[in-house]
Amino acid sequence: xxxxxxxxGTGSALPRNAVSNAELAQRVxxxxxxxxxRTGIRNRYIAGPDETTGTLATxxxxxxxxxAGIDPGSxxxxxxxxxTPDQTFPATATIVQKELGCNGGIAFDVAAVCSGFLYxxxxxxxxxxxxxxxxxxxxxxxxxxxxxDWEDRTTCVLFxxxxxxxVLEARDDGNEDKPRGVLATRLHADGDHNQLLYVxxxxxxxxxxxxVRMKGREVxxxxxxxLAEVLNEVLAEAGTPVAEIDWVVPHQANARILDAxxxxxxxxxxxxxxxxxxxxxTSAASVPLALDVAVRDGRIKPGDLVVLEAMGxxxxxxxxxxxx
Ligand code: UT7
Numbered sequence: 001x002x003x004x005x006x007x008x009g010t011g012s013a014l015p016r017n018a019v020s021n022a023e024l025a026q027r028v029x030x031x032x033x034x035x036x037x038r039t040g041i042r043n044r045y046i047a048g049p050d051e052t053t054g055t056l057a058t059x060x061x062x063x064x065x066x067x068a069g070i071d072p073g074s075x076x077x078x079x080x081x082x083x084t085p086d087q088t089f090p091a092t093a094t095i096v097q098k099e100l101g102c103n104g105g106i107a108f109d110v111a112a113v114c115s116g117f118l119y120x121x122x123x124x125x126x127x128x129x130x131x132x133x134x135x136x137x138x139x140x141x142x143x144x145x146x147x148x149d150w151e152d153r154t155t156c157v158l159f160x161x162x163x164x165x166x167v168l169e170a171r172d173d174g175n176e177d178k179p180r181g182v183l184a185t186r187l188h189a190d191g192d193h194n195q196l197l198y199v200x201x202x203x204x205x206x207x208x209x210x211x212v213r214m215k216g217r218e219v220x221x222x223x224x225x226x227l228a229e230v231l232n233e234v235l236a237e238a239g240t241p242v243a244e245i246d247w248v249v250p251h252q253a254n255a256r257i258l259d260a261x262x263x264x265x266x267x268x269x270x271x272x273x274x275x276x277x278x279x280x281x282t283s284a285a286s287v288p289l290a291l292d293v294a295v296r297d298g299r300i301k302p303g304d305l306v307v308l309e310a311m312g313x314x315x316x317x318x319x320x321x322x323x324x
Contacts, residue, residue: 004181005125005136005168007324008070011063012164012292013056014279015047021157030153040255044160044280047143054086054095056163057141060288061096064137064165075167076105077133079124081116081140081284083313084147085109088203096139106133113197114251114312115187116140116284117164121308121320122185128170139165140284147199149211158253159212160280164288178303180323184238186230187318193222197313223257226317227309228264234307234319242266247300251310252276252286261309273299283312300324 020043021032035041047056057080065072080093093107106127112119117140124136141163148156173180196218201210227250235242242265250258252275262272275290282289287308294300304324311317 001172002176002179003129003170003172004179005128006171006173006181007166007322008169009064009066009068009167010165010288010292010295011060011065011067012162012289013059013063014045014162015051015056017046017048019044019046024157028150028153028156030157035157038256039158040276041158041280042277045162046145047161051143052086053082053084053141053143053163054092056143056161057092057096057139057165058099060141060163060165061100061137061139064167065100068167070135070167072100072102075100075102075135075137077124077127077136078102078105078107079110079120079136079138081110081112081120082142083111083113083116083283084143092141102137112312112316113314114253114281114283114286115310115314115316115318116312117287118185118308118310118318118320119187119316121182122187122318124168125182125185128168131170134170136168137165138168139163140286140288142283142285144212144283147209147212154216155212155214158281160282162279162282162285162289164285164292166288166291178323183321183323184234185318185320186233186237188226188230189314189316191314193315194313197315220254220257222315223253223311224260224264226311226315227257227261230317230319231261231265231307231309234321238321240305240321244305245271245307246304247271247273247294247306249273249287249291249294249306249308251312252279252290253281286310
């Protein structure tokens, strides 16, 4: 018997308030042309005072549970990836657990910034395959707008808020030829680069939340190399040729990174799910948000071979191959 983590539902949530580049240009020294040309971003959603990482995560989680058609009480594991928790503690996952009525199971947060969802998925998949849990809600949720320096045009135009979620169930689908579920995951970190993308505060240093700081050009260079490498690793581990991939769901940081990575791998751009134009970079939320968009609009279908990838602060990066 081979237990695998099968994806049985997806969901996502965005704040009510959409902010276009033109609106941003009224408060920051930037232009729509610069943002579109350098990043592909046209719009982002910004949380209002009553919207938090926890409320967005709860909405996304509820939709994923509804799509899976399961009782929330049967979810015995919640792993929530975020760099912008509601509070330093308790974990935002426990807020979601309470709101959704998934009480009694395991709930914790994972901090790997933009790669957070890949890390959360990797942890949940390991726990499901070893029998520690049976049904997992894996969430990526962020309110990066709260840690942006709105005076720094090199960062504040790039990010947005949102949440995405998936439900995974431990199953042996009996199909050894084309099994459904998470087939391979590879995760990496390299702390030597943690000063290229970081927050300049924290509970144990400044006692403040801090603001995002980034050396964008250097991050860009590492991103393309690391993402192409980890995608090749995950495909090699699963013995899957690149030509068999139906869809790539990348971390949505910059349209130019998506294009360059696809080119490096020899992947057609029409196999890449792109939402960066609408959502901007939502950090840990970006991969599950893009996945949910493509599942709900019918592009990603049951049986499709999908690869997820992300890279972020730390540096951390990773990829996961899933048959839907
Ligand atoms: O999610 C984690 C992973 N994060 C990423 O992957 C982000 C990776 N990096 C990037 O996406 C890109 O490096 C950026 C979009 C952040 C920047 O694009 P770039 O082409 O690397 O631009 P740059 O930083 O080299 O800046 C070029 C020019 C500079 O002016 P000078 O020095 O050439 O006169 C900047 O001051 O663009 C200027 N600039 C802006 N101009 C208008 C920087 N930000 C802005 C802005 N509006 N918002």
